[in-house]
Amino acid sequence: MSPDWRSGAYRDVGGTLLDVSKVVGYVDAVKLLGGGSPLVKALDRALGGVLLAATGGGSELAISLFDGKAEAVRLGEWAVTGLRDKIKGYGRYDRTQRLQAAHTIIATSAFFEALDDVGLPFDMRAVALTADERRGLTGAGSTVREVLATEPPLPAPHLDHEHFRAELRSGYLVHAVKLLSFVQGLSVGETLDERRWSALAAALADAAGLRYEDLHRRLVAEVPEFALWTAEQRQRDMGTALARMETVLRSLASDHTPGDVAAMLVRAWTSTLDRPILSEGDVPEDLVIPTLGEGYVDPGFRVRPIDTVASPADESWWAETRERSDLAEFLVSYLTTPAATASPLLVLGQPGAGKSVLTRIVAARLDARDFLPVRVVLREVPAEAEIQDQIEYAVRAATGETLTWPALVRAAGPALPVVLLDGFDELLQATGVAQSDYLNRVAAFQRREADLGRPVAVLVTSRTAVADRAGVPSGTVGIRLEPFREEHVRRWLATWNTANAGSLHRRGLTELDVDVVLRQPALAGQPLLLMMLALYDADTNALRAASADLDESSLYERLLTAFALREVAKTHVAATSAQRAALVEMELLRLSVAAFGMFNRNRQWITADELDADLRALTPAGRAEPAGGFRPPLNQAEKLVGRFFFMQRGQATRGGARLHTYEFLHATFGEYLIARLVMRLLTELAEEEAAASVFGPARCRDGRLHALLSFAPMTNREPILEFLTELAGRGSSDDVRQLPITLHQRLDDRSTDGDVSGYRPTEAPAPDRYAAYSLNLLLLAVALKGEVRASELFPDSPDLAVLWRRHALLWQATLPTASWWAVVFTLQTRVAWHDERRDLTVVLDRGSIPPPVDPYWLYRAPPGHHLRSAGSWQQTRWDGLARQSNLVRDRVNELLLHSMEPMIEQIGDAMTTFVAHDADTAYSIAAALSRFHFAVLLNERRDKLLRAGADAVHAVTRCWTPMVDHRVRSRATRKVLELTPLIKGRVPEEVRIEWIKQLTADSP
The missing domain is CATH 3.40.50 (Rossmann fold)
Known part of the structure; x- marks a missing residue:
């Protein structure tokens, strides 16, 4: 057979066509490596013809299991010895098949070799068979066929090697159990109990594993290529590891010379090593972009x-x-x-x-x-x-x-x-x-x-x-x-600095230092963004000049402005500084529209058609825009957005047409641009609002802000709010900080004059857009001011808590689940009082646990209210809570109710019966009982147990008022009394006795 023969998936092996694309077990592996050899034929005879003819059975095959063991061991040796010569001259795929075959043989042979290693409690050669045993020998034949036909697991570079060893041992154990189960049925097997047989099977599997390791090492020594299949990680010098690929593969390759077309492809690919690693976008003429071969660093x-x-x-x-x-x-x-x-x-x-x-x-x-x-x-x-x-x-x-x-x-x-x-x-x-x-x-x-x-x-x-x-x-x-780690960044910068040493020196600039770059780990971690930082610094050492405590929003502003200015300078050479500044602002506004387009569609990319539609909606044809407003020429939008270094342009061809998409190289660029545009619009609206108030009650027109912020909550992208807080901290006026609250107050009668009806990144009904806009105005107010009171948002409401709850339920009802939970884990409310009315303070708080529930606030009992001195009260039936939960089917409420079901079955009204602890604190009987119950069962510290017990006793002894059902009192008292024996020795005995006296005393 010619090693280069590739006319089909079958190979001529010893006169038999073998489908090598489906090599599975020992038999096929042996055939592939030389099924016609005398050694193979000897083993075949010993195994009753099962190897080459795949036939056999009965007593001959069963007896030959032991007679053929030596031949199987010899075949394992044969598979390893001279394997290099057996695969020499074959192509890549054929060598892989033969390596797999060799592995199958050594993995199977290891099992047979292990029979000599486990110290069998009998001599296999001395096994005597009765007539009945001979009639049952077909079970052994089946076991042999199964061992030989089973494809052992292969080591692979993507699999953990320990996992592979465990999988291999598991297969050996299955074979061992089946084989020994056969022997156990013979007369010789009656000498061992079940425990000894199980231990023997495990020992055989372990021994086979050790034999495999030895054969595997010898196989690797014979053909080092096989070592590549193991997944054991080899820590190397970072270097350019992919450059070592050539060396490794050259030692393994055949002597084949590729044909003309293949050779042309090779030359085409190889020539790219000498080309700049950055193939898209323009770079300054005086900078040198390292070549692909020099500048690539393996991540x-x-x-x-x-x-x-x-x-x-x-x-x-x-x-x-x-x-x-x-x-x-x-x-x-x-x-x-x-x-x-x-x-x-x-x-x-x-x-x-x-x-x-x-x-x-x-x-x-x-x-x-x-x-x-x-x-x-x-x-x-x-x-x-x-x-x-x-x-x-x-x-x-x-x-x-x-x-x-x-x-x-x-x-x-x-x-x-x-x-x-x-x-x-x-x-x-x-x-x-x-x-x-x-x-x-x-x-x-x-x-x-x-x-x-x-x-x-x-x-x-x-x-x-x-x-x-x-x-x-x-x-x-x-x-x-x-992402790149420090060692990757260090190596990349070494190449960059070497390539540009001359240019930097001529312009009086210093090389980019790794410590300067690592101040921005999110950008330094991606090779293309690292290139962007290097290009930015290579202009005037701007990155080095930035202070170490430069906040993130300032860095992004400088980066975006610098690259936008570079693009403007290419096409507006004669423009003045003021004109260039205005053009830069327009460039960034256009990019901001792209960022909002991605954000409002809840993805990280936008198609060219979608971007065009957004720009058209925000800049109607023929409409005069105010200075610095949205006014990019639509026929340039795709080209302009696509050429920015920090934008990645995707492309596909369908039906002969080019389909383009855009994406920021790092999502934070888009998030900063969103915050930047929002602050710019707020500033303009605040100026419009102030000017309008001079001449009358006219209001600012928030059409564009409404269009951009009425499709998705800003909590979907956490950095947006962080950027807004940073931008507001740079000296935003009080008018700007107050404007989101003002706009929120006007929600129900806001003017639609100036609305951008054509901007529809997604289809959303009016309630959903109302909810999103109201929530975003609240988020803006909190980000700009630090905290906002509900009384500021709803100044005319007779009950702020009710109105707040209605808005919160609207947000929950209209937002996708993931968006709602993002809100939940961003905002937090704290109860407050305003002119004896319930109020709420809303803050940004992503980490802390909300404060405990305040029953006084729930039941409209401001400081000085009679409930704070009433001792106890009950105003809501617990079954009303259960029925409401049943009707609404809110998951959170049902989970809380589910956790309380055992208590509800006993004393349901304890959930809605409250006791005043003092003028500032109240709690329900259910809360007091639960706290004491868990303190007892969980063996809490003495101080916690004393506090929980005192609260429980106080709760059930203070609820002797006509407002509380007597059944609640009696059942709650019984529950506390049931716990008192369990705390004996854990609290002072005099305290425990005093609690019992209080609990058993007559009602007042």
Whole structure:
């Protein structure tokens, strides 16, 4: 057989066609490595013909289990010895198949070898069989066939090696139990009890594991390539680990020379190593962008199999696995395993994490003798095309040659095709659910190609956030690129500073120091954002000049302004400083509209069509805008937004049309721009409001603010409120701080004059928009002032608490669940009194536990009210609470009611019976009983137990008033008395006796 023979998935082995794409067990593995050898035939005879003919059974096979053990051991030796020569000259995929076969043989042979290691309590050769035993020997034959047919687990670079060992041992234990169960049925087996047999099975499994480790080490020594399959992490010097890929693969590669087209592809990919690593956007002429080969730094990564219950878009799901630093080794290892051709490898990361650059570097580093890399930029190929058509399109774009996929594979010879599909997220964002099955189509393509003898490995890149929007095929392995750590940043900066040392020196600037960069870890962690910081500092050492305590909003303002000014300077060379400032402001306003478009659609990206629609709605054609207002030329919006360094442009092609999407490289850019625009609008509205009041009762027109803030609460993005607080702290006027409260007061009769009716990022009914706007005005007021009273929001309300509750219920009813909980964990209220009316103070508080409930406030009892000296009162029937909960079906209320059900069954009215502790504190009998009950059962400290007991006794002895049902008193008293024996010895005895006296005394 010729090693380069690739006409189909079958191999001619000893006159038998073997489907190597489906090698599973010992039999197929032996055939693949040389099924016609004398040693194999000897083992086959010893096993009764089961090896080569897959037949046999009965007593001959059963007896041959032990007779053939020695032959199996010899075959294991044969599989390892000379394996290097057995795979020499084969291509990448054929070597992988033979390595898998060798592994199957040593894993199976280890089990047979272990029979000599466990110290069996009898001599296998001396086993005597009765006639009845001979008739039952088919069970052993079945066991042998099962051992030989079972495919042992394979080590893999994405799996924990300890997990692999445990899985291997589990398989050995199954075989051991079945084998020994057969022997146990023989006369010799009657000498051992069940416990000894179980211990013997475990010992056999352990011994097989040790034998496997020894054979595995010898296999690695024979073929070092096999070591790549283990998942034991090797910590290396950070360096450029992917550059080592060439060295590793060169030592493993065949002597094949790629054909013309394949060679052209290789040259196309390799040439990118000498090109600047930053391929999009303009950079200053006097700066040097490092080349791809020089400037690429391998990031850390995490790797996990993605099964049906995985959450690859969830940060916490990835946190369950360790971060690794051996990306080069992992990629090499993965591409040499059978898994590479079975399903795609999904590479995830944040915008700017280096996913596309990784595909460029992998394509350039793979050895052409072993691999045929084909990089497919999905934004540049037809989105609706089949996988094969997209590959052929990319090949033509890279080489100018029109070649079918099968012809390309034939030209590659034994090299394994590796297709790099870059930018699945762009395809998904631009085309929607039409591509949600794309990964399954990729896996189907791989299955078809393997069946046809053209196995192919596929790597797909995507942004992490969209990973849950597409079906993921079974067997998919995912890796996520991690943000740079200090060592990555340090190495990247060393390359940058070396490349630009001359330019910086000529302009009297200093190199960028790692400590300066690490002041902004969120930006320094992503390679593309790190480049942005370097470009920003390379202008005037602006980043270095910024004070160490520069707040985040000031940094973002400087960054955005600097890059906007650079863009303006390119096209308005003759503009004055004032004109440039105005143009910069317009650029940032346009970007702010894009940020709001993403925010109001509850996603991190926006399509070009959506952005155009938003800009048209906010800048109606022909309408004169005030100075500095929204007035970008719509036909330039896409170009202008797309060219900014901190914006990532996605693209896909469908039906011949280009579909574009935009996304900020870091979500915080958009969040800052939202806060910036809101503050700008508030400032303008406050000036309009002040000017209008001079000439009469006219009001400011909040149409644009209403349009932007009536679709989603700002709590959906926590940094927005943080930026607003920082911006307000820079000297906002009292008028600006007061304006959100003023606008909130006018909600029910706000003028629609000036409303932007055409701005509809999503479809939302009027109540939902009212709720969102009212909530956002409240959030603005709290962010700008620190705290707001409900009496400021509803100055004319006779009962502020009732009106506040109605608004809160409206927010809860109209907001999505996740948005509502974001509100709950952002705002907190504190009870207050205003002119003997109930009031609330609203604050931003994300961390503290809310204060205890104040019954005086609940029942409208301000300081001096008679209830505070009444001793006790009962105003609500507990069954009314239960019925309300039953009707409303609010989850939180029902959970609280559920936890109280045991007490309700005994003394339900204790929940709504209250006792005044003093003029400032009151509590329900239910609360007092619960606190004492848990203090007793949980063995609380003496001081807590004394306080809880005193409160419980006080509660039940002070509720002797006509306002309280006598049944509540008697049942509550009995419950406290039942607890008193349990605290004997835990509180002073005189205190306990005094409590009992008070509880048993006659009513007053």
